[in-house]
Amino acid sequence: MRVLTTSEWQQQSLLLDERDRLQYLFEELRDAATSRGDYEPHDVTDDEAALQADVIGARIASIASALERIDSGGYGLCLACGEAIDESRLVALPAAAMCRECAGRHPNTTRKGT
Numbered sequence: 001m002r003v004l005t006t007s008e009w010q011q012q013s014l015l016l017d018e019r020d021r022l023q024y025l026f027e028e029l030r031d032a033a034t035s036r037g038d039y040e041p042h043d044v045t046d047d048e049a050a051l052q053a054d055v056i057g058a059r060i061a062s063i064a065s066a067l068e069r070i071d072s073g074g075y076g077l078c079l080a081c082g083e084a085i086d087e088s089r090l091v092a093l094p095a096a097a098m099c100r101e102c103a104g105r106h107p108n109t110t111r112k113g114t
Contacts (some may be wrong), residue, residue, distance in 0.1 A: 002073060007087075011094050012070050018094070019063045022056050029053045059095075066095040078102050 004012065029049050069075040076085050080102035089096050098106065 002071075004070065008070050008075055011075065011090060012067065014094050015063050015066055015070075019060060019067075022060050022063070026053060026056045026060065029056070062095040062097070065097060069097075080106065 029052055032049065066075065069077075076090060077083070078085055078099040079097045081099065083099055085096055085099045089100055096103070
């Protein structure tokens with residue numbers, strides 16, 4: 001196992017905290033949706049809860065990917081171009097997988113925290 005830099009350790013800690021917080025919210029949404037006895041398939045509240053769960057699930061997945069990159073030594077490198085991701089971007093979006101330029105060229109991925 002490799003030794004993490006101070007920056008990687010700090011980012012890992014932030015990512016783990018955020019993952020745990022989001023996992024709790026995800027489970028709360030899931031539990032609320034499954035505990036209703038009056039579930040209607042087209043209920044707006046249920047649709048909104050499902051959408052929120054999808055967004056949270058995607059965010060959890062991007063955090064898991066960032067944690068894997070930390071472990072493998074690839075954290076902070078753009079997955080598209082291989083260049084270093086600006087430190088200010090990583091502070092703002094710890095799970096960022098692409099530099100600002102590449103994320104701008106792939107706008108659909110920026111919603112997932114990349």
